[in-house]
Structures are given as C-alpha cells and as structure tokens.
Amino acid sequence: MEHIIQQGLLVGVLATGVRLATPFLLAALGEMFAQRSGVFNLGIEGIMMMGAFFGFLVTFFTGNPYFGLGSSLIVGFLMGLLMALVSVTLKAEQGISGIGLYMFGWGLSGLLFRLYVGGITSIPGLGPLHLPVLSDIPHIGSILFNHNWIVYLAYLLVPVAWFVLFKTPWGLRVRAVGTTPEAADTLGVSVNAVRYQALIVGGVLAGLAGAYLTIGQANMYADNITAGRGFIAVALVYFGRWNPWGILAGSLLFSMADSFQLWVQVMGITFPYELAVVLPYVTTILALAVSVGRVWTPAALGRPFDRGSRG
Amino acid sequence: MKRLVLYLLLIMSLVVFTACGTQQASPSKEPTKETPKETKSEKIKIALVLPSTMDDMAWSQSMYEGLKAVQEKMGKDKVDLAVSERLGNAVDAGAAIRQYASQGYDLIIAHGAQYQNVLKEIAPDFPKTSFAYGTGFQAGPNIFAYDPQAQEGGYLLGVLAAMMTKSGVVGVVGPVEAGDAVKFNYGFQQGVTKTKASVKVRVAYTGSFNDIVGAGEMAKVHMDAGADVLTGSSQQAVGAIRAVGERPGKYWLSTDMDQSKIAPNTVLAAQAYHWEKIVSKMIELRKQGTLGGQHLILSFSDGTLELKYNDKLADKIPKEAKDAVEKAKQQIISGQLKIELPKK
Amino acid sequence: MARRSLNEGVYLSKMNRNAGTIRLVKSWMQQLLILLGALLAALLIGAILLAIARSNPIRAYYVMFTGPFSSRFGITETLVRATPLLLVGLGIVISFRSGILNIGGEGQILAGAVTAAALALVLQSWPAPVLIPLVLLAAAAAGASWGGIAGWLKARLSVNEILSTVMLNQIALQIYLYLIRGPLIDPQEVAYGTGVPQTALLPRQVWFPRLVPATRLHAGLILALLLAVLVYVFLWRTTIGYRMRAVGAGPAAARYAGIRVEFYLILAMALAGAFAGLAGAVEVLGVHHRALEGLSGGYGFSGIVAALFGRLHPLGTIPASLLIGALILGADMMQRGVSIPAAMVMAIQGLVILFVVSSDILLRQPELLSRMVPRLAKKR
The missing domain is CATH 3.40.50.2300 (Response regulator)
Incomplete structure (x- = not known):
C-alpha cells in the first residue's frame, strides 16, 4: 500500500513538472537568442501577457484555438519588433525599456480585455494529444506522453535551438554580434539586423509561451495571467548559461520543485505552506550557487552597438 | 522628415494645451474644498474601491453586482455609482477614498480587509460621509464594518x-x-x-x-x-x-x-453573498441618521448569505x-x- | 573565477559611461526639453488608446496633469509617493554606479517593513528619540542583509544578480506574508476571527509626524531629501564612494588599481538593500503605522525608473521621484475622473517609460538633435 502511494507520488510529481516547465522553456529559449545577440529583454513578461491575451481573444471570437495561437505568434512578433526598435535602433537602456514593455503589455492586454470581452469566460483549449504506442506505455506513458502538442513542441525546440545556435550560419552570426559586435561588423555582418531577428524570435516564442498559458493550460484569461513567469524565464536563461540544454535543466529543476511542493501540500503533509511555495526559488538559487564552474556571458550583452565608438 | 515629425508634435501639443485651457473654464471642475457638498436631492452617491477588478468573477465582482442590483432597484437616477479598481496598494487606495470623499460621495465602500487602516484615518476628516469596509469588525462613528460569516x-x-x-x-x-x-x-x-x-x-x-x-x-x-x-x-x-x-x-x-x-x-x-441587502441596509441606516458605527454580519440567518x-x-x-x-x-x-x- | 564573473558587470559600466557623457553633453534646459518631448509623444499614443477606450483624451489628460497639482491633497499625495521612490532610487543609484543592478527592491522593502514593525511592537514602551532611530537602523540592516545576499552570491559565487533578486523577491514575499499572518498578526484579528493579515498598530510615539495636517505627508520626506544629499557626498566626496564608482566604471581597471572589487560589489548591493529597507520602514512609520498586505506597492520597480530619470544622480533623483510620483497619482486620478479601466493607467506609464528611455539617444548623439532642431543646437 505504502509502495503504491510512493510510486503514485513520483509519477505525479514528474508528470506535473514536465507540464509546468513548458511556458518557462518556450520563453527562456526565445530570450536566450535575444541575449546571445547582446540584447537583454526584461519585457518578456509583457510579451507573454499580450500573447496570452490575443490567443484567448481570437479563440474566444472564432472558437478555434489554432487561430488564437496564430495571432499570439503575430503579437509576439510585433512586441519583439517594438523592443528591437527601442533597444537596438534607439539604443535605449535595455533593463529599463524592458520594464516599460512589461507595463505597456500588461496595461494594453488588460484594457483590451475589458473593452472586448468584459468578463471572465472560458474558451475551448487544446486537448491532450494522444500519441499511438507511446501514450500507452505503462507508468511512463502518462508522464511523458499525455499532454497537448505545445508541450512536445517546447521540448522539441531544445535540440532545435541548440542546432540553430551552434550549427547554422545564422546562429554563428547571433553569437558573433553578442560577443564581438565590432569584429562581426568588420566582417560585413549587420549587427543591428541580427539583433532585430534575434529579438523577434524571442518575441514570437514568448508569444507562444503566453498562448500556452491561455489556450493550453488555463483555457481562460484573467488579469495578470502570467504572474511573474516571464521574469523567471529571464532568470532561467542565466541559470542555463545561455545554452538550450542548460535552460532545459533549469526549467525542469524549477518546475519539478514546484510540482513537488504542490504534491507535498496536496498529500496533506503539514508544515507552513509558505516554505513549500518558496521551494522552487530556493532550489534554483542553491543549485546555481553550488554549481561552481565555467562562467561565461555574452560579452556584449546589454551594450547597444555603435559603429562610431569602438571599444 | 524628422523635422516634420517634430513640427507635428509641436502643433499637436499646442492643440492639447489650448484645449486644456478651454476645459478649465468648463463647470465640470471638481471641487477643491475638502468639505463634501450637501446633497439635498434624494440621490445617493456611492463609490466603490476594489482590490482587484470588477470582472474577477469573485470577491470584487460580487460586490459590484450587488451595487448594480441596488441601483436597479432604487432607480438609475437615484443612485450614482463610481468604481476604482486594482487598488491593492493601500497608498493608492487611500488617495482614491479621500478623493471620493472630497467630491461629496455619500457612501464609500472600500471592499477589502486591508482598507481598515486607511478608513480609520480618513473618516474623521469627513464626518458627514459614510464609509464601509470588510471583512472587518472595527467600526467607527461613520464607518460600517461588514463581516461575511x-x-x-x-x-x-x-x-x-x-x-x-x-x-x-x-x-x-x-x-x-x-x-x-x-x-x-x-x-x-x-x-x-x-x-x-x-x-x-x-x-x-x-x-x-x-x-x-x-x-x-x-x-x-x-x-x-x-x-x-x-x-x-x-x-x-x-x-x-x-x-x-x-x-x-x-x-x-x-x-x-x-x-x-x-x-x-x-x-x-x-x-x-447578497451584498445588495447589506448595502441597502447601510443606505437605510444613513437615511435614519446613522452614518456608521455598526458591525454588519452577513449570515444564513438573515438571508445575506x-x-x-x-x-x-x-x-x-x-x-x-x-x-x-x-x-x-x-x-x-x-x-x-x-x-x-x-x-x- | 570570480574575476571572470565580473565581466558581467561590463554592460552596466558601459551604461555608467553613457550616463557620464550625458551630463557633459547637454545643458539641463535641453535635457528637460527632450524629456518633455518624449513625454508628449508617449501621451499622443496614449491618446489614441484613450480614444479606442471611448473616452475623451483631452479631458482624461486634463485630469491626469492637473490632479496632482491642483489641490493640497494632490500635492501632498504626490510627495507621499515620491518619498519611497526617492529612497529606493538612491539605493539604485549607488548600485548602478558600482556596476550592479538591483531589481530586488520589492523584497528588500518588505524585509525592512516587517523588521521595523516587529521591533517597534516589541519595544513598545521605549521613548521615541531612541526607538525611531533604532527601528530605522534595524530596517536598513534587514534590507541590507537581504540585498547583501544577492551581492555576496554575485561576488563570491558569480550568481547573476538579476537571477538571484528575482528569486529573492518571491522568497521575501512569502516570508513576509507568513510573518504578518502568523507570529506577528494583530491579536485582535485572531480574537474576532477575521484573521486579516496585518500586524497590530504600532505605538504612537514611533509614528512620523505629519507635515501638513489632515494629509498623509509625513516627515519621511525630509529624511529622504537629507539622505539624497548624503548619498551625493558619499559617492563623490569620500574614498569609498570613489572606489565604488571606479568598480562600476571598469572592474578590471579597478582591480589593477588595487581595489577589492568583490567587497565593493557586496557593499553596493547591501547599500541598495539598506535604502529599500528604509523605504519599507518609512512606509510603515509614516503612512500605515503597521505592516500589512500589499505594502511594497511596486516601488521596488518604479524606484529604478526614478533613478534612471534622475540620470543616476542622487540629486537628479529628487525631481525624478516627484515626476514619477505625480505620474502614478495623476494616472490613478484619471481612472476616477473619466472612468476608464485601471489597465489604461498601466499602459500609459509603460509608454512613457519606453519613450523617455528611447529619447536618450538624442542626448548621447547630439548630432541627431541638431539635425532635428537646428535652432536649438545653434544656441549651444
């Protein structure tokens, strides 16, 4: 009896953790490209809110979550473009313009929600995708293969992002403009164009992460739906040392800790629940503090590129 | 091109400022005095201060709908309703409550336990205004505390x-x-x-x-x-x-x-929660000259729950x-x- | 290893250099004009949003801009908001100048607030001249420790401060909520069964005196103004201040000059935390007279905005805090004046920030400005 409960707990923790990691993974992978190119986008939270809202709105009006998803991607694209305009072309201080983007995204999505929806309503979401054979494997099947397809996509994007970043010419350019923009410029790479592209990729993925919250997870929209998840995604990029696999590890660690605390609470183990709620945050800090090793940062991170002023 | 944009901005700003100038003369100017206007008519002005949004499908919306129901019952011309949302921060809530009070609202409902402090501070400055908050128990001479069981x-x-x-x-x-x-x-x-x-x-x-x-x-x-x-x-x-x-x-x-x-x-x-019953009760008490001081309980025994x-x-x-x-x-x-x- | 981690500070140091050149390049008149131009542009886009929201932009802005200044109430309420903004902003100035970014203000405010409330409640009977300084010092120490954790993690274990402060904000919030609903809860709340998460009312003698009767303007403002001058003196007239700025300007060079870079990074973060903690204590002693839910009020973030508007200068942060305070209050009054959704307020604030930071380019690249406004440039 005890054994069954323990096994059930383990399966439960893993299954929930895998699902919870999805929005962090999507947003952090996008942010990784932006930061690799040298732009620090703290406005991810705002982009996620806009993505979440438009995904909801269009699904609400059309009844088709795929239309909603598409519009989230478009909104993510536009928000990424806005951030690029402000931080690349106009060379604004990046941390602060990110906070501006966050407030703008939160405000605008809240405003449009009031104007065009005006009340909490649920929408049809994406159901779980049943994978033949895989979903039917006893025990593991329900953990890894009982989610909607955005979850799989997020995990699939990890190797894809790795490949794009390290094995394609574009990835090379992104890394070059993020570490030695002057040298890249000398070689004829348009630093600002690459940064625009990277920020837009980041925006689209953040839009998708937002859409996952409304279409994939909650199937509804409410004010401040992201509740700080975008900021955590930014932190996870640092945690993952700007590497897709590191980001995967960080997202999973954070989400597993979160899933664990949910299960511990639900199973009725009594201790102050605040301790449980802070568990993922503490775990992440501790994991980073003890993992002493190679520390590398995109050298040009946060530095607007200026042809005139080298060095 | 850039110069054009700049001139455009200048012209727009001129328009905005002249417009503001004309606006200033209009009678809609808010009273700057801190004393509320005497309301002679039957009309009652109610202001609602909310910690979240009025469409949250929970605590805030239930009160908002309660007030709407009161307005429906008494007639739209008899009840003036104003709402401020997202005031979880006590500093902003305090500003909102004081502003409503100085604009002559008769009943100001601060819908959250966290507003007790702010009300205790503002209420003495506006002795003719009724204030209400909840969940809470500490009433004041012109403060109602409501307390759903x-x-x-x-x-x-x-x-x-x-x-x-x-x-x-x-x-x-x-x-x-x-x-x-x-x-x-x-x-x-x-x-x-x-x-x-x-x-x-x-x-x-x-x-x-x-x-x-x-x-x-x-x-x-x-x-x-x-x-x-x-x-x-x-x-x-x-x-x-x-x-x-x-x-x-x-x-x-x-x-x-x-x-x-x-x-x-x-x-x-x-x-x-039948807030409309509690609000109606407060309006009734106010008509009889009781501006506050009561600990109003919502429970199954009187049908407010x-x-x-x-x-x-x-x-x-x-x-x-x-x-x-x-x-x-x-x-x-x-x-x-x-x-x-x-x-x- | 730690040496390598300091490269992360490079981008901040670059920013500091920008801030330095900005001060040289332009007269304050031009800076002000550019700031106002950016504000105007943001408001024009905001006007479109207001029109979408079916409300009259002119009336809305009229309320927003006259509200904070047209009455004693508006002016004092602006100053009430400017006080914590200035305090947090001063800490941000110190940390930015030292090459480290503190976005953990929210958590540090809560650490200071709950410490202040707890200490004042424990030492109920102590006289004010002893108790008030003690409470303020304790709150600053609490904020400093909370900020210092992030500084220490950065300096010793090269944990990025953005990561750690984001996490520490969440942790502080949960600890704070636990304390005010658990050990520190007002006994009356338990007795009546309402259980509202807040501490008991603090003893009267620790309340800050009110500067204007029947308003909330309290003596914390004077404290904040004094500290602004002190921070200026500290950063530009003391050896420690000089060293901190040197670390910010270039950690490698600073190390070469024999400055203990790690120590100053921790100090910078601790000082930033101390000011945020002080802001928390000032909110408790000056405004609420107890610790309660929702106390930090976003000042940890808007304080960063105030510091940047103030061009990362302690004295510049004074008018910047006033501006941000007025903006927050005015936008909030707009909600009531023309009954638009509260979300609009947030959107307009976001636009203002985006435009103002974007306008910085005109200060950094003066040739752009002279191309746009030839007459203005000629005056120079």
Missing part, C-alpha cells in the same frame, strides 16, 4: 462535499492562509468531517490571490491525487474551476458568487445530500450548530 457556507458546502464524494477525498485550493479564506476552509473541513469522518480533506495554498494558472495546476494535482470534489476561494479560483471542468465526474463548490457560468457542468453549488444550487446539475445531487445540507442550515440559523474558528 464565510465559515457557514463553508460548512454547508463541506456537508455537500462529504455526501457527493465517491473517492473519499476532497480538495481545497487555497490562496493565502489568512482572513476569509481561512474561515471558509475551517468551516468546510468541519462540515466534511462531521458528516463523514472517513472522508479526507486536503488543504493546499498557492501563496497568491490571482495566479489563475497556478490555481488550475493545483486543482489538477488535487484530482491526480484522488480528489473528486474541490472548492476554494479568492479570484484565482476561476482557474481551478476551469481545470476541474476539463474532467468529467469531478465537481467544484463555489464561494463569493455563483461561478457556474465558467463550467456549467462542474459547479454543483455556490455560497453567494445563501446557498445556491446549480439548476443544471440539480438531478445529480441525491435527495439525502440536499436534506443533510438543509438540516445543517437550519441548525446554523437556530444557533444550534456552532462552527469553530481558528484561535491561537
């Missing part, structure tokens, strides 16, 4: 949950362990265990009031762990309800207001369950049944 509805829903569960496990998706949420959860737990001692109540908290995604995930974990009847309070509960709605055969019990609109096949019953069944699911609830709830309700009303509250 959320544990009563919690108890009744607990009875219902115990009768309805098949798995023997019921789950609570809590926000932060304080205030109304604790009262409700205490009542719920007692209702369940006094009805069927074998049924397990599992209480968990998200640590937030408004994380609907987090609440949804917690509900999913509750269900994965075996719960088949769930409940929970605060505005984040809607996320949990939607998550429960995804799974057939699982039920949700609502509080704050009837939330069955979100998941019509899932919400069995709701504890609804009510248990509403979802008509759509009425046939799903066995008669003996309804009877058990009705019996407990009568015992609460007669005072036979005392629900314990957390004490240190």
Whole structure:
C-alpha cells in the first residue's frame, strides 16, 4: 500500500513538472537568442501577457484555438519588433525599456480585455494529444506522453535551438554580434539586423509561451495571467548559461520543485505552506550557487552597438 | 522628415494645451474644498474601491453586482455609482477614498480587509460621509464594518462535499492562509468531517490571490491525487474551476458568487453573498441618521448569505445530500450548530 | 573565477559611461526639453488608446496633469509617493554606479517593513528619540542583509544578480506574508476571527509626524531629501564612494588599481538593500503605522525608473521621484475622473517609460538633435 502511494507520488510529481516547465522553456529559449545577440529583454513578461491575451481573444471570437495561437505568434512578433526598435535602433537602456514593455503589455492586454470581452469566460483549449504506442506505455506513458502538442513542441525546440545556435550560419552570426559586435561588423555582418531577428524570435516564442498559458493550460484569461513567469524565464536563461540544454535543466529543476511542493501540500503533509511555495526559488538559487564552474556571458550583452565608438 | 515629425508634435501639443485651457473654464471642475457638498436631492452617491477588478468573477465582482442590483432597484437616477479598481496598494487606495470623499460621495465602500487602516484615518476628516469596509469588525462613528460569516457556507458546502464524494477525498485550493479564506476552509473541513469522518480533506495554498494558472495546476494535482470534489476561494479560483471542468465526474463548490457560468457542468453549488441587502441596509441606516458605527454580519440567518444550487446539475445531487445540507442550515440559523474558528 | 564573473558587470559600466557623457553633453534646459518631448509623444499614443477606450483624451489628460497639482491633497499625495521612490532610487543609484543592478527592491522593502514593525511592537514602551532611530537602523540592516545576499552570491559565487533578486523577491514575499499572518498578526484579528493579515498598530510615539495636517505627508520626506544629499557626498566626496564608482566604471581597471572589487560589489548591493529597507520602514512609520498586505506597492520597480530619470544622480533623483510620483497619482486620478479601466493607467506609464528611455539617444548623439532642431543646437 505504502509502495503504491510512493510510486503514485513520483509519477505525479514528474508528470506535473514536465507540464509546468513548458511556458518557462518556450520563453527562456526565445530570450536566450535575444541575449546571445547582446540584447537583454526584461519585457518578456509583457510579451507573454499580450500573447496570452490575443490567443484567448481570437479563440474566444472564432472558437478555434489554432487561430488564437496564430495571432499570439503575430503579437509576439510585433512586441519583439517594438523592443528591437527601442533597444537596438534607439539604443535605449535595455533593463529599463524592458520594464516599460512589461507595463505597456500588461496595461494594453488588460484594457483590451475589458473593452472586448468584459468578463471572465472560458474558451475551448487544446486537448491532450494522444500519441499511438507511446501514450500507452505503462507508468511512463502518462508522464511523458499525455499532454497537448505545445508541450512536445517546447521540448522539441531544445535540440532545435541548440542546432540553430551552434550549427547554422545564422546562429554563428547571433553569437558573433553578442560577443564581438565590432569584429562581426568588420566582417560585413549587420549587427543591428541580427539583433532585430534575434529579438523577434524571442518575441514570437514568448508569444507562444503566453498562448500556452491561455489556450493550453488555463483555457481562460484573467488579469495578470502570467504572474511573474516571464521574469523567471529571464532568470532561467542565466541559470542555463545561455545554452538550450542548460535552460532545459533549469526549467525542469524549477518546475519539478514546484510540482513537488504542490504534491507535498496536496498529500496533506503539514508544515507552513509558505516554505513549500518558496521551494522552487530556493532550489534554483542553491543549485546555481553550488554549481561552481565555467562562467561565461555574452560579452556584449546589454551594450547597444555603435559603429562610431569602438571599444 | 524628422523635422516634420517634430513640427507635428509641436502643433499637436499646442492643440492639447489650448484645449486644456478651454476645459478649465468648463463647470465640470471638481471641487477643491475638502468639505463634501450637501446633497439635498434624494440621490445617493456611492463609490466603490476594489482590490482587484470588477470582472474577477469573485470577491470584487460580487460586490459590484450587488451595487448594480441596488441601483436597479432604487432607480438609475437615484443612485450614482463610481468604481476604482486594482487598488491593492493601500497608498493608492487611500488617495482614491479621500478623493471620493472630497467630491461629496455619500457612501464609500472600500471592499477589502486591508482598507481598515486607511478608513480609520480618513473618516474623521469627513464626518458627514459614510464609509464601509470588510471583512472587518472595527467600526467607527461613520464607518460600517461588514463581516461575511464565510465559515457557514463553508460548512454547508463541506456537508455537500462529504455526501457527493465517491473517492473519499476532497480538495481545497487555497490562496493565502489568512482572513476569509481561512474561515471558509475551517468551516468546510468541519462540515466534511462531521458528516463523514472517513472522508479526507486536503488543504493546499498557492501563496497568491490571482495566479489563475497556478490555481488550475493545483486543482489538477488535487484530482491526480484522488480528489473528486474541490472548492476554494479568492479570484484565482476561476482557474481551478476551469481545470476541474476539463474532467468529467469531478465537481467544484463555489464561494463569493455563483461561478457556474465558467463550467456549467462542474459547479454543483455556490455560497453567494447578497451584498445588495447589506448595502441597502447601510443606505437605510444613513437615511435614519446613522452614518456608521455598526458591525454588519452577513449570515444564513438573515438571508445575506445563501446557498445556491446549480439548476443544471440539480438531478445529480441525491435527495439525502440536499436534506443533510438543509438540516445543517437550519441548525446554523437556530444557533444550534456552532462552527469553530481558528484561535491561537 | 570570480574575476571572470565580473565581466558581467561590463554592460552596466558601459551604461555608467553613457550616463557620464550625458551630463557633459547637454545643458539641463535641453535635457528637460527632450524629456518633455518624449513625454508628449508617449501621451499622443496614449491618446489614441484613450480614444479606442471611448473616452475623451483631452479631458482624461486634463485630469491626469492637473490632479496632482491642483489641490493640497494632490500635492501632498504626490510627495507621499515620491518619498519611497526617492529612497529606493538612491539605493539604485549607488548600485548602478558600482556596476550592479538591483531589481530586488520589492523584497528588500518588505524585509525592512516587517523588521521595523516587529521591533517597534516589541519595544513598545521605549521613548521615541531612541526607538525611531533604532527601528530605522534595524530596517536598513534587514534590507541590507537581504540585498547583501544577492551581492555576496554575485561576488563570491558569480550568481547573476538579476537571477538571484528575482528569486529573492518571491522568497521575501512569502516570508513576509507568513510573518504578518502568523507570529506577528494583530491579536485582535485572531480574537474576532477575521484573521486579516496585518500586524497590530504600532505605538504612537514611533509614528512620523505629519507635515501638513489632515494629509498623509509625513516627515519621511525630509529624511529622504537629507539622505539624497548624503548619498551625493558619499559617492563623490569620500574614498569609498570613489572606489565604488571606479568598480562600476571598469572592474578590471579597478582591480589593477588595487581595489577589492568583490567587497565593493557586496557593499553596493547591501547599500541598495539598506535604502529599500528604509523605504519599507518609512512606509510603515509614516503612512500605515503597521505592516500589512500589499505594502511594497511596486516601488521596488518604479524606484529604478526614478533613478534612471534622475540620470543616476542622487540629486537628479529628487525631481525624478516627484515626476514619477505625480505620474502614478495623476494616472490613478484619471481612472476616477473619466472612468476608464485601471489597465489604461498601466499602459500609459509603460509608454512613457519606453519613450523617455528611447529619447536618450538624442542626448548621447547630439548630432541627431541638431539635425532635428537646428535652432536649438545653434544656441549651444
């Protein structure tokens, strides 16, 4: 009896953790490209809110979550473009313009929600995708293969992002403009164009992460739906040392800790629940503090590129 | 091109400023004096200050709808209603309340326990204005404190949950362990265990009031762990309800207001707050010259709290369950049944 | 290893250099004009949003801009908001100048607030001249420790400060909520069964005196103004201040000059935390007279905005805090004046920030400005 409960707990923790990691993974992978190119986008939270809202709105009006998803991607694209305009072309201080983007995204999505929806309503979401054979494997099947397809996509994007970043010419350019923009410029790479592209990729993925919250997870929209998840995604990029696999590890660690605390609470183990709620945050800090090793940062991170002023 | 943009900006700004100048002369200017205007007509001006939004499907919306109902009943020309939302921060709430007071509002309702402090400070400066807040008990000469006995509805829903569960496990998706949420959860737990001692109540908290995604995930974990009847309070509960709605055969019990609109096949019953009765009472008291000083209790005994069944699911609830709830309700009303509250 | 981690500070140091050149390049008149131009542009886009929201932009802005200044109430309320903004902003100035970014203000405010409330409640009977300084010092120490954790993690274990402060904000919030609903809860709340998460009212003698009767303007403002001058003196007239700025300007060079870079990074973060903690204590002693839910009020973030508007200068942060305070209040009054959704307020604030930071380019690249406004440039 005890054994069954323990096994059930383990399966439960893993299954929930895998699902919870999805929005962090999507947003952090996008942010990784932006930061690799040298732009620090703290406005991810705002982009996620806009993505979440438009995904909801269009699904609400059309009844088709795929239309909603598409519009989230478009909104993510536009928000990424806005951030690029402000931080690349106009060379604004990046941390602060990110906070501006966050407030703008939160405000605008809240405003449009009031104007065009005006009340909490649920929408049809994406159901779980049943994978033949895989979903039917006893025990593991329900953990890894009982989610909607955005979850799989997020995990699939990890190797894809790795490949794009390290094995394609574009990835090379992104890394070059993020570490030695002057040298890249000398070689004829348009630093600002690459940064625009990277920020837009980041925006689209953040839009998708937002859409996952409304279409994939909650199937509804409410004010401040992201509740700080975008900021955590930014932190996870640092945690993952700007590497897709590191980001995967960080997202999973954070989400597993979160899933664990949910299960511990639900199973009725009594201790102050605040301790449980802070568990993922503490775990992440501790994991980073003890993992002493190679520390590398995109050298040009946060530095607007200026042809005139080298060095 | 850039120069053109700049000139355009200059022209626009000129237009804006001249427009402001003409606006200044218009009579809509707000009174700068701190003393409220004397309202001679029958019309009553009510202002509402909310911690979240008026469409949150929970605490804030229930009060907003209560006020709308009052306005409907008394006539639109008799009640002037103003609302300020998202004032969880006590500094901003204080500014809003003071501004309403100086604009001559008769009754200012600050809908949250956290506003007690601010009201105590502002109210003495506006002795002719009535203020109200809740959940709370500390009234003042012109402050009403309202206090819904959320544990009563919690108890009744607990009875219902115990009768309805098949798995023997019921789950609570809590926000932060304080205030109304604790009262409700205490009542719920007692209702369940006094009805069927074998049924397990599992209480968990998200640590937030408004994380609907987090609440949804917690509900999913509750269900994965075996719960088949769930409940929970605060505005984040809607996320949990939607998550429960995804799974057939699982039920949700609502509080704050009837939330069955979100998941019509899932919400069995709701504890609804009849704010309109409390507001009407305050208006009545004010007419009689009592501007505050009362601790107004919402409870089942005077009908300000009510248990509403979802008509759509009425046939799903066995008669003996309804009877058990009705019996407990009568015992609460007669005072036979005392629900314990957390004490240190 | 730690040496390598300091490269992360490079981008901040670059920013500092920008801030330095900005001060040289332009007269304050031009800076002001550019700031106002950016504000105007943001408001024009905001006007479109207001029109979408079916409300009259002119009336809305009229309320927004006259509200904070047209009455004693408006002016004092602006100053009430400017006080914590200035305090947090001063800490941000110190940390930015030292090459480290503190976005943990929210958590540090809460650490200071709950410490202040707890200490004042424990030492109920102590006389004010002893108790008030003690409470303020304790709150600053609490904020400093909370900020210092992030500084220490950065300096010793090269944990990025953005990561750690984001996490520490969440942790502080949960600890704070636990304390005010648990050990520190007002006994009356328990007795009546309402259980509202807040501490008991603090003893009267620790309340800050009110500067204007029947308003909330309190003596914390004077404290904040004094500290602004002190921070200026500290950063530009003391050896420690000089060293901190040297670390910010270039950690490698600073190390070469024999400055203990790690120590100053921790100090910078601790000082930033101390000011945020002080802001928390000032909110408790000056405004609320107890610790309650929702106390930090976003000042940890808007304080950063105030510091940047103030061009990362302690004295510049004074008018910047006033501006941000007025903006927050004015936008909030707009909600009531023309009944638009509160979300609009947030959107307009976001626009203002975006435009103002974007306008910085005109200060950094003066040739752009002279191309746009030839006459203005000629005056130079």
